[in-house]
Amino acid sequence: MNRINQKIKEDKKLLSIYFTSGYPNLDDTATIIQNLEENGVDMIEIGLPFSDPLADGPTIQASSTQALKNGMTTEVLFNQLKDIRKTVNIPLIIMGYFNPMLQYGIEAFCKKCQDIGIDGLIIPDLPVDVYNEQYKSIFETYGLINIFLITPQTSVERIRFIDSISNGFIYMVSSASVTGSQYGFGAIQTNYFKRIEKMNLNNPQIVGFGISNNDTFMQATQHAKGAIIGSAFIKHLTNKGVDKIGYFAKSILKPNY
Amino acid sequence: MSYNINKKGYYGKFGGAFIPEMLYPNVEELRQNYIKVMAEPDFQREFNLLLKDYVGRPSPLYFAKRLSDKYNTKIYLKREDLNHTGAHKINNTIGQILMAKRLGKHRIIAETGAGQHGVATATVCALMGLECIVYMGEIDIARQAPNVARMKMLGATVVPALSGSRTLKDATNEAIRDWINNPVDTHYIIGSVVGPHPYPDMVARFQSVVSEEIQWQLKEQEGTSKPDYVVACVGGGSNAAGAYYHFLEDTNVNLIAVEAAGLGVDSGESAATSVLGREGIIHGSKTLLMQTKDGQITEPYSISAGLDYPGVGPMHAHLYTSGRAEFISITDDEAMAAGLKLCKLEGIIPAIESSHALAIFEKKTFNPNDIVVLSLSGRGDKDLETYINHFKL
Structure with missing residues (x-):
């Protein structure tokens, strides 16, 4: 069974962390992943940097620009990850834009992911219908789960459709925004989380965008299976470097840490 | 097709x-x-x-006699440069x-x-x-x-x-x-x-007013609504899309797309997407774009700010790969010289984007009876400083 599916079965709220590979330093990838797992993080999204990340805000874009300057490429990332399963057991997801994957070759990319032990992919600019018609069978051949996003603007009909072709979880974007543009949730978001919770979807939802500390993590997971942190972690890496990852993870999972 | x-x-x-x-x-x-x-x-x-009262349409389809004499063919300029705000x-x-x-x-x-x-x-x-x-x-x-x-x-x-x-x-x-x-x-x-x-x-539909006018204007002047060639510069490609639109399916009308070669297509400082680009995704569209081996989008270069887009519209990617349109690249220097030539021969100062299109007459020979319609997409007022610097005016 795919590690994502196993993880979803655990009776706990999940913390997933995103980081941009190649940032702050080119060779931090394995260190960051190992530290996150050791400190109780349930799942990791490894960002494959792109020159034009149009769903991301300034924090993740700046980290991507720096990562590319540092020399990160698809090939370099795969090399850095080739032994990662010797030390890491939690689900690993690669998150990236479609063009670099397309240039690598989708089948070659998926095969490499399987060889390494990647469990899933999040590709914000690969539309659901294109995936369904052209790529679904390739992803499945290599045991990869493709994660789709929903937003407060996604229609009920479309959510049902996305649920029907998902296997794993649904990435629930908390508000109409790019990444890192807001922190904290108001009544609008809470009502949206409740509305989705009441739909009783086949796939659990994990909330992303707007989570930065224990408060927002608790709020987000009150009506969802888990939460994803991206920009706040990148900011932490920028300010504190890779040495204080444990502190960051614990501060999310424990109140008043 | x-x-x-x-x-x-x-x-x-x-x-x-x-x-x-x-x-x-x-x-x-x-x-x-x-x-x-x-x-x-x-x-x-x-x-x-x-379009009529505010933009000033229809824009003239002007028979450029001196330019035609110089290149021994019939050249019509579609004067989008005369629109309000100076371009298409x-x-x-x-x-x-x-x-x-x-x-x-x-x-x-x-x-x-x-x-x-x-x-x-x-x-x-x-x-x-x-x-x-x-x-x-x-x-x-x-x-x-x-x-x-x-x-x-x-x-x-x-x-x-x-x-x-x-x-x-x-x-x-x-x-x-x-x-x-x-x-x-x-x-x-x-x-x-x-x-x-x-x-x-x-x-493309909003810009298609250009080719719609070309059809009836040419009919009035030449007795036919079909030119032999339609020439336009291509950055993203909106003026070309407008000039081609009503002729897309009529393969008797030859389409020529002119891209910016910058300092030369092999110089590393170029915006000739058809030559240098590969299939990929940019700004939500699958098309040809300039990118690294790893799929990172690269920065193009042209002296013309309107042509230095790293991609090209998907219509043009299709026109290129299907062979429907002929793609020609023009360097900075060739474009600037062609722009100055239009000034002297016709009394029109073109935008540097349009100057790229004009430069093809030095590269390609047309028959004396060919009707060549060229989209003069913009006026050169905005480019005066670039012209001044280039020619030390």
Whole structure:
């Protein structure tokens, strides 16, 4: 069974962390992943940097620009990850834009992911219908789960459709925004989380965008299976470097840490 | 083979809408409505009236006698340079502002490179009394000060794009991000036949007034509505899309697309996407684009700010790969010389974008009886400084 599916079965709220590979330093990838797992993080999204990340805000874009300057490429990332399963057991997801994957070759990319032990992919600019018609069978051949996003603007009909072709979880974007543009949730978001919770979807939802500390993590997971942190972690890496990852993870999972 | 868009939003294998889910409702609303809205008699009436009385259409189809004599063929110039705001860009912004109003949007965003599309957008926003925010790369803001001032005079807010390479592609990213953050009240006026479906088709339709006029104007002057050649420069490709539109399916009409070679296609400083690009995704569209081996989008170069886009509209990618259009690249120097030649021979100072199209007469020989229609997409006022520096005037 795919590690994502196993993880979803655990009776706990999940913390997933995103980081941009190649940032702050080119060779931090394995260190960051190992530290996150050791400190109780349930799942990791490894960002494959792109020159034009149009769903991301300034924090993740700046980290991507720096990562590319540092020399990160698809090939370099795969090399850095080739032994990662010797030390890491939690689900690993690669998150990236479609063009670099397309240039690598989708089948070659998926095969490499399987060889390494990647469990899933999040590709914000690969539309659901294109995936369904052209790529679904390739992803499945290599045991990869493709994660789709929903937003407060996604229609009920479309959510049902996305649920029907998902296997794993649904990435629930908390508000109409790019990444890192807001922190904290108001009544609008809470009502949206409740509305989705009441739909009783086949796939659990994990909330992303707007989570930065224990408060927002608790709020987000009150009506969802888990939460994803991206920009706040990148900011932490920028300010504190890779040495204080444990502190960051614990501060999310424990109140008043 | 068809050269128009298919029902799924593709030209051949190019096009589509490779957009994040956050943009889906915005783009879907437009996709469901654009053809219906454009077909409404009331929309058509208002669009055509504004094109006539505000833009100054029809733009003349001018037989350039001295230029024709020089190259021993029949050259007609489609004078988009005489439009209000000085280029073809306004045809699209008039159309899109009317579209935005009918979709109930009251906030307009746009990207701009050199500032021409930004000015054309700020102009129609002033005309309609709508809020206007234009994203422009920080580097472009510094080198296009007059157009920044124009946009401000017209009431627009110019927001610098500080990310990435801080030029047109990043301004486009910022505009897309703004749209993600403002999904309900905002319409994004894209300036070329690029971006996710339905933009390439919608913009081409608004620009198609150009080829529609060419047909009847040529009929009046030559007794035929079909030129032998239609020539246009291509950055993103909106003026070319407009000039080709009604001739796309008629293969007796030869289409020539002129790209900016910059310092030369092999120099590393070029914007000739058909030569240097590969299939990929840029700004939500599958098309040809300039990129690294790893699929990172690269920064193009041309002396002409309107041609240095790293991609090309999906229609043009299809016209290129299918062989329907002939693609020719012209260097900075060749374009500048051709621009100056038009000044001396016809008394017309062309935009440097259009000068690229004009330069093909030095590269390609036409028959004396060939009718060559060339889209003179813009006037050269905005480029005076570049001309001055280049020729040490």
